Amino acid sequence: MFEATAxxxxxxxxxxxxxxxxxxxxxxxxxxxxLILGVLVYRGGPAISWEFLFTQPLDNxxxxxxxxxxxxxxxxxxxxxxxxVPVGVAAALYLSEYAPDNRLTRAINLAIINLAGxxxxxxxxxxxxxxxxxxxxxxxxxAASLTLAVMTLPVVIVATRESLQTVPLAFREACWNMGxxxxxxxxxxxxxxxxxxxxxxxxxxxxxxxxxxxxxxxxGAAAFIPFLPQGVLDQTMAMSLHLFVISTxxxxxxxxxxxxxxxxxxxxxxxxxxxxIAFRVYLRGRKKW
Amino acid sequence: MSVAEPATPGAxxxxxxxxxxxxxxxxxxxxxxxDVDLRVRAGAITSLIGPSGCGKTTLLRSINRINExxxxxxxxxxxRLWGLDVLDPSVELAxxxxxxxxxxxxxxxxxxSVRDNVLFGTRVHLPDGRPPxxxxxxxxxxxxxxxxxxxxxxxxxxDRRGTELSLEQQQKLCIARLLPVKPSLLLMDEPCSALDPAxxxxxxxxxxxxxxxxxxxxxxxxxxxxxxxxxxxxFMLLGEIIEHSDxxxxxxNPAHSQTAAYIxxxxx
Numbered sequence: 001m002f003e004a005t006a007x008x009x010x011x012x013x014x015x016x017x018x019x020x021x022x023x024x025x026x027x028x029x030x031x032x033x034x035l036i037l038g039v040l041v042y043r044g045g046p047a048i049s050w051e052f053l054f055t056q057p058l059d060n061x062x063x064x065x066x067x068x069x070x071x072x073x074x075x076x077x078x079x080x081x082x083x084x085v086p087v088g089v090a091a092a093l094y095l096s097e098y099a100p101d102n103r104l105t106r107a108i109n110l111a112i113i114n115l116a117g118x119x120x121x122x123x124x125x126x127x128x129x130x131x132x133x134x135x136x137x138x139x140x141x142x143a144a145s146l147t148l149a150v151m152t153l154p155v156v157i158v159a160t161r162e163s164l165q166t167v168p169l170a171f172r173e174a175c176w177n178m179g180x181x182x183x184x185x186x187x188x189x190x191x192x193x194x195x196x197x198x199x200x201x202x203x204x205x206x207x208x209x210x211x212x213x214x215x216x217x218x219x220g221a222a223a224f225i226p227f228l229p230q231g232v233l234d235q236t237m238a239m240s241l242h243l244f245v246i247s248t249x250x251x252x253x254x255x256x257x258x259x260x261x262x263x264x265x266x267x268x269x270x271x272x273x274x275x276x277i278a279f280r281v282y283l284r285g286r287k288k289w
Numbered sequence: 290m291s292v293a294e295p296a297t298p299g300a301x302x303x304x305x306x307x308x309x310x311x312x313x314x315x316x317x318x319x320x321x322x323x324d325v326d327l328r329v330r331a332g333a334i335t336s337l338i339g340p341s342g343c344g345k346t347t348l349l350r351s352i353n354r355i356n357e358x359x360x361x362x363x364x365x366x367x368x369r370l371w372g373l374d375v376l377d378p379s380v381e382l383a384x385x386x387x388x389x390x391x392x393x394x395x396x397x398x399x400x401x402s403v404r405d406n407v408l409f410g411t412r413v414h415l416p417d418g419r420p421p422x423x424x425x426x427x428x429x430x431x432x433x434x435x436x437x438x439x440x441x442x443x444x445x446x447x448d449r450r451g452t453e454l455s456l457e458q459q460q461k462l463c464i465a466r467l468l469p470v471k472p473s474l475l476l477m478d479e480p481c482s483a484l485d486p487a488x489x490x491x492x493x494x495x496x497x498x499x500x501x502x503x504x505x506x507x508x509x510x511x512x513x514x515x516x517x518x519x520x521x522x523x524f525m526l527l528g529e530i531i532e533h534s535d536x537x538x539x540x541x542n543p544a545h546s547q548t549a550a551y552i553x554x555x556x557x
Contacts (some may be wrong), residue, residue, distance in 0.1 A: 174393075209552075
């Protein structure tokens with residue numbers, strides 16, 4: 001009565017096959033990441049030193065450190081964040097909490113998704129036209145950061161909107177039925193409970209922004225500037241562009257240097273992603289419903 | 290506290306807390322309420338019974354106008370609370386909802402501490418033009434929790450999250466949350482249907498205790514509950530009010546055959 005039939009055995013075989021296939025695909029996914037990290041650590045590791053991180057490049061960038069690029073990337077990211085986070089969070093709040101569900105709202109949502117799909121080089125040209133030339137910011141941190149901000153805005157909006165929507169509707173209704181306005185509801189209930197998701201979105205944006213090259217190439221980043229930026233209207237070096245330049249444009253760069261730059265860049269990104277995950281775990285642990 | 294005195298101009302009938310006249314309501318093309326006339330006695334508990342989809346929740350939700358949020362709802366007729374028409378465009382919804390508290394089927398405490406749940410209304414409405422200070426807050430919290438019979442259980446855990454309490458406590462907390470802004474009318478939409486029998490009994494007991502201080506309109510699916518916990522009973526069917534009488538006589542001696550059939554459980 002309970003013996004396996006031929007049909008059962010064949011089902012089990014197919015089941016095993018698919019399981020193996022999916023497992024294999026997952027390994028294929030992890031493999032490149034592991035390889036990249038391995039190669040970077042192996043070949044770039046020897047380049048990393050206190051001096052590499054905190055001194056100026058020397059000898060036409062074939063020696064010395066990467067300090068201006070490191071500082072420049074921090075500038076670019078921070079200014080981009082200041083520009084994009086308030087706008088993105090406000091837009092997401094409008095779309096999620098205020099906007100009626102009509103054709104216009106759906107069109108805006110669609111536009112945001114499409115904006116996220118625009119290639120970064122197109123954003124770069126837009127930034128060049130809009131911020132550098134039209135608004136006369138020149139090639140500067142400001143123009144480059146605004147370009148980055150426009151490019152990452154959809155990410156902030158989508159992440160914020162999604163985390164707003166994880167707050168159960170019942171809480172909002174409870175507030176509204178007590179006579180609370182939308183804004184009172186947002187401030188007292190929705191935002192405090194969505195903040196972990198929003199922070200995660202913001203940090204992911206940071207990590208993405210710090211690696212972008214194309215949008216800053218025409219708008220504010222330069223190949224070589226032997227001093228640190230003093231304000232947002234200065235040009236600056238940046239890690240991503242520096243990596244591009246010493247890998248392709250400068251002769252006789254010692255081989256470990258580009259790997260070292262890449263290692264520093266990817267470490268920054270991974271550290272920020274790690275921070276984002278830690279944040280999320282911490283804030284999730286605190287909220288219970 | 291006593292029933293809000295009908296300090297209202299034009300209150301023809303002082304004992305009516307709610308006076309609904311010729312209320313029709315459409316969800317899009319579907320008419321959910323047909324010429325509903327209803328008079329709810331002030332200070333009493335009135336239950337609304339009837340099969341699913343008969344419009345009792347719709348009627349309840351029309352009274353504090355939360356139906357309108359759906360956007361595709363149209364109404365005609367009038368709903369007067371203490372003589373004032375709540376469907377009038379000049380009505381400030383925040384004030385209406387302060388006067389008319391609502392309790393839901395599923396307890397919906399806010400993800401805040403017990404204390405902040407109770408104080409939420411005062412922070413939204415600022416009855417004295419400012420948030421209550423520490424001493425006032427303590428008094429408000431204690432009063433409200435005492436009134437819903439939660440004080441002894443929760444006085445040492447006011448910092449616990451409302452959402453962590455048992456369902457029975459949550460539902461009582463949801464009722465307590467309404468009281469600090471001094472509503473006159475409490476609407477309850479099947480307030481016990483998510484609770485176990487013991488919780489149901491405790492919440493019914495509480496509702497019964499609040500009678501007199503508040504006018505209470507309660508939707509229920511539970512015949513026994515309507516019978517136990519209400520003084521007047523309204524039977525609705527397909528968007529119309531079929532019968533409205535005091536609870537005892539409706540259950541003993543229903544005037545309409547449809548009411549009798551429903552009460553006896555022949556449909557529902």
